[in-house]
Amino acid sequence: MKFVALTVLYKTAPENSSTVNSIIKAFKPGVDVELIIWDNSQSEIIDKNIDIDGASCRYIANGTNESLSVVYNTIIQKYKPIDYDTFCLFDQDSNVPVDYFDLITQNKRTDDECCCSLSVPIVKSIAQGLTISPGFHRFVKGKYWFNCKPGIYNSKGIIGITSGLAITKEFLARTETPFCEKFEFYCIDTDFFLRYSKLGRPIRVIDIEMWHGHSMSDFSDRSNRRKRFKKWSNSWMKLHSDLPFKRFLCFLYLIASRFVLEYRLFKFRCSTNKSGLRTLGGCRKEKWT
Numbered sequence: 447m448k449f450v451a452l453t454v455l456y457k458t459a460p461e462n463s464s465t466v467n468s469i470i471k472a473f474k475p476g477v478d479v480e481l482i483i484w485d486n487s488q489s490e491i492i493d494k495n496i497d498i499d500g501a502s503c504r505y506i507a508n509g510t511n512e513s514l515s516v517v518y519n520t521i522i523q524k525y526k527p528i529d530y531d532t533f534c535l536f537d538q539d540s541n542v543p544v545d546y547f548d549l550i551t552q553n554k555r556t557d558d559e560c561c562c563s564l565s566v567p568i569v570k571s572i573a574q575g576l577t578i579s580p581g582f583h584r585f586v587k588g589k590y591w592f593n594c595k596p597g598i599y600n601s602k603g604i605i606g607i608t609s610g611l612a613i614t615k616e617f618l619a620r621t622e623t624p625f626c627e628k629f630e631f632y633c634i635d636t637d638f639f640l641r642y643s644k645l646g647r648p649i650r651v652i653d654i655e656m657w658h659g660h661s662m663s664d665f666s667d668r669s670n671r672r673k674r675f676k677k678w679s680n681s682w683m684k685l686h687s688d689l690p691f692k693r694f695l696c697f698l699y700l701i702a703s704r705f706v707l708e709y710r711l712f713k714f715r716c717s718t719n720k721s722g723l724r725t726l727g728g729c730r731k732e733k734w735t
Contacts, residue, residue, distance in 0.1 A: 447477070447478065447531045447532070447550075447551045447554060448478040448479075448480070448529065448530040448531050448532075449477070449478065449479045449480070449530065449531065449532050449533075449534055449547055449550075449612075450479075450480050450482065450521075450525050450528070450530045450532075450533050450534070451469055451479055451480065451481050451482065451534040451535075451536065452482045452484065452517075452518070452521050452533070452534070452535055452536065453465045453466060453469065453481070453482070453483055453484070453535075453536040453537070453538060454484045454486055454514060454517055454536075454537065454538060455483060455484065455485050455486065455487070455538045456485075456486045456487045456511070456538065457487045458487075458538050460483050460485075460496065460498055460503065460505065461498050461499075463483075463538050463539075464538075464539060464540070464541055465536045465537060465538050465539065465540045465541070465542060465609075466481070466483060466498060466503070466538075467498075467499070468540075468541050468542040468543075468544075469481055469536065469542050470498060470499055470501045471542075471544055472542055472543070472544045472545070472546050472547055473501060474544075474547070474548070477547045477548065477551065479547060480504065480528075480530070481501065481503040481504065482503070482504045482506060482521060482525075483496075483503050483504065483505050483506065484506050484507065484517050484521065485505065485506070485507040486507070486511045486512060486517070487507075487511065488507035488509060489509055490507065490509050491507065491508055491509050492505060492506060492507040493505075493506050493507075506521075508520075513627060513630060513634075514608075514625075514634055515625035515626060515627045515629065515634045516627055518535065518608070518624070518625045518634075519622075519623050519624065519625050519627065522618055522624060523622065526618075526619070530615055531554070531614065531615060532550060532554075532612050532613065532614055532615065533612070533613045533614075533615060533618055534550075534610075534611070534612045534613075535608045535609065535610070535611045535613075536609050536610065537607075537608075537609040537658065539572075539658065540569075540609045540610060540656055540657070540658045541656060541657045541658075542610070542656060543567075543654045543655070543656065545654060546567070546610075546652075546654060546656075549652050549653060549654060550565055550612050550652065553565065553650060553652070556598075557598075557614075557650060560598060560648055561647050561648070562598055562647065562648045562649065562650050563613060563614045563616065563617035563642070563647055564601070564611065564612070564613055564614075564617075564639075564642060564647075564649045564650065565611070565612040565649075565650040565651075565652050566579060566580050566606045566610060566611055566612075566649065566650070566651055566652065567579075567610040567651075567652045567654045567655065567656045568580075568594055568596070568651060568652070568654065568655045568656070569606070569607060569609065569610055569655075569656045569657075569658045570655060570656070570657055570658065571657075571658060572657050572658065576590060577590060577591060577592065577594055578590070578607065578658065579605075579606035579607040579609075579610075579658075580594060580604050580605065580606040580649075580651060581604075581605055581606065582603050582604060582605065583603055583604075583605045583636065583639075583640060584603070585692070585695065586686050586692060586695045588605060588636070591604075594651060595651070596651050596652060596653035597650070597651055598648050598649070598650050598651075599648060599649055599650075599651065600648060600649075601639070601642060601643040601646075601647060601648055601649040602643045603643065604639060604643065604649055605635065605636050605639040605640065606635060606639055607632060607635045607658070608634070608635045608638070609656070609658055610656045610658075611635075612652075617647075624638065625637075625638055626638070626641075628684060629684065629685065630677045633682055633684070633685050636685060637685055675703075675704070679703070679704070683697070
């Protein structure tokens with residue numbers, strides 16, 4: 447079984463990426479993996495082979511900071527003529543278990559029989575320890591899937607993040623742009639899962655756990671966290687723009703989410719100073735910029 451594994455880096459050298467190093471550790475005899483590293487922080491066009499700890503990888507950059515959906519679609523189309531079975535996606539801050547590729551290989555026969563085209567690991571946030579993928583989509587908001595168990599499920603209402611996502615080539619061949627390029631951040635993931643569920647195909651939850659640096663759970667950088675929230679909220683509004691009533695509910699949900707974010711940022715600032723000691727001194731709420 448052959449895999450094409452793509453990981454997207456930003457301001458991180460390939461040899462320093464936890465994702466790249468953990469994927470290389472998962473290389474085993476009998477598991478054919480072509481690792482592609484897309485660097486979104488390079489200012490020049492690059493397309494060459496590099497060696498990391500004895501493993502050959504393809505290192506690519508197009509000189510701009512592309513949206514993840516554009517990167518995914520570009521590589522999927524580039525490798526369309528290549529003979530492979532499964533396409534895997536990873537962020538730069540995930541830890542891939544050594545048996546990741548083995549388990550997908552073991553499940554292939556069963557997955558083919560039931561037309562299951564997506565496999566997702568159980569992903570937990572490094573910052574919070576919560577299971578952040580897979581989860582549920584309930585009208586205009588996402589919900590955690592507590593006590594998620596491995597198995598094959600009806601995909602209706604199930605969403606997840608793309609880091610650790612395995613997609614069959616047969617499914618990717620159905621469209622030129624599997625990932626919608628008008629969305630940003632985790633809305634790209636949500637839209638992909640929702641469109642997949644409309645096809646009526648099942649989804650597999652793999653019997654492994656991955657730890658992931660979830661950017662929406664990091665409150666240490668207030669300015670960057672707010673910028674990310676703005677971009678996410680704009681995309682989330684687009685995602686739920688099919689019905690006026692749904693747009694209105696989404697608007698209310700985003701207002702509530704903004705207040706929750708401000709409270710959490712304020713609480714984080716009050717609870718930790720530079721020395722790591724708890725303090726209430728000097729706390730003030732900053733304006734939304």
